[in-house]
Amino acid sequence: MTTSPSTHGRFYMTTVTFLVEDCLFRVPREPFESQSPVFRDMFLLPVGEEGEEEGLNDSKPIRLEGVKLGDFEQLMKALFPGSLGQGQLPDGSAQWTSVLELATLWEFGVIRKKAIEALEALPITPVDRIALATQYDIEDWMIPSINAMAQRPEPIGVEDVQRLGLDVALKIASVRERVSLRTVVVNGRAIKMELGVGPRDPTTKTLDFTSIICTTFNLPDRSKR
Numbered sequence: 001m002t003t004s005p006s007t008h009g010r011f012y013m014t015t016v017t018f019l020v021e022d023c024l025f026r027v028p029r030e031p032f033e034s035q036s037p038v039f040r041d042m043f044l045l046p047v048g049e050e051g052e053e054e055g056l057n058d059s060k061p062i063r064l065e066g067v068k069l070g071d072f073e074q075l076m077k078a079l080f081p082g083s084l085g086q087g088q089l090p091d092g093s094a095q096w097t098s099v100l101e102l103a104t105l106w107e108f109g110v111i112r113k114k115a116i117e118a119l120e121a122l123p124i125t126p127v128d129r130i131a132l133a134t135q136y137d138i139e140d141w142m143i144p145s146i147n148a149m150a151q152r153p154e155p156i157g158v159e160d161v162q163r164l165g166l167d168v169a170l171k172i173a174s175v176r177e178r179v180s181l182r183t184v185v186v187n188g189r190a191i192k193m194e195l196g197v198g199p200r201d202p203t204t205k206t207l208d209f210t211s212i213i214c215t216t217f218n219l220p221d222r223s224k225r
Contacts, residue, residue, distance in 0.1 A: 019061040021069040026058070031079055038106040071098035078103075078111050090115075093122050097132065104136050126152075130172075131163050143213055150175045150209040153200045171216050178212045179204060 016029040032039035042062075047053050055062040064072065074090045078099045081089050090096050096118045103112035116138055124132075126148040133141035149156075149172050156176070161169040214221040 016055040017058055017061040018055070018072070019063045020067050020072045023069050024058055024061055025072070025076065027076065027080065029055075035079075035110055036106045036108050067102070068098075071102055074098040075102045075108075075111070078114060079108070090118070093119060093124055093128070096122070100132070100136055127160055127163050130168065134164070134168065139219070142217065142219055143210055146172055146175065146213045146217065147209050150213070151205045151207060153202060153204070155200075175209050175212050175216055178209070179207070 014029045015026050016032060018025045018027075029043075033043060034040075043055075052060055054060050074095045075098065077088055077090050077095075090099050096115050100112060100115040100119065102108075103115055119132065120141075126145040129141050129145040130149070132138060133145065149160075156169050156173045160172075164172070211221060213219065
């Protein structure tokens with residue numbers, strides 16, 4: 001009697017096939033089950049009337065509707081950075097933003113953290129950081145990025161409004177306006193500062209608007225802890 005061979009505990013992988021736009025992906029299934037509760041629950045769904053589970057082969061893949069091919073490719077590079085991804089991680093803000101978007105959508109916690117750390121290390125403008133933080137709920141970026149916009153000499157412009165939306169842009173503008181004059185004492189003498197019309201005073205670059213930002217945007221002020 002012929003004995004069936006055993007399967008190796010580590011190197012016998014179950015794959016899953018996805019269809020993104022018009023391109024098929026066949027990748028190991030384990031990271032989707034272990035890292036994403038969204039996919040884990042998807043795999044637990046009962047098989048349909050046709051009796052064949054989706055994702056087992058190319059003829060019946062799991063269709064990821066509304067997902068862009070380029071975005072999914074970047075997620076795969078982050079999820080499989082070794083031999084499957086040919087050792088190539090996403091590069092630049094656009095590619096890591098693609099990873100962040102899908103990792104947030106499908107609740108890949110580890111990959112989302114990796115994307116945030118990668119983006120944090122890149123030279124992204126405060127405006128773009130606020131836009132990303134607002135869209136993907138990155139609270140730690142909000143206060144320092146808004147503070148940088150409040151400190152800058154340039155006023156809030158049309159491009160800022162287009163990128164951030166009117167509501168956020170108006171709130172930042174209101175933070176920028178909260179600059180008060182104080183009576184400064186030098187050598188025992190009170191010197192009164194006066195307002196004037198002209199370019200913004202460069203000393204605003206040194207001001208800390210944190211408390212006003214926290215009040216305006218309803219954010220926790222960690223500096224008081």
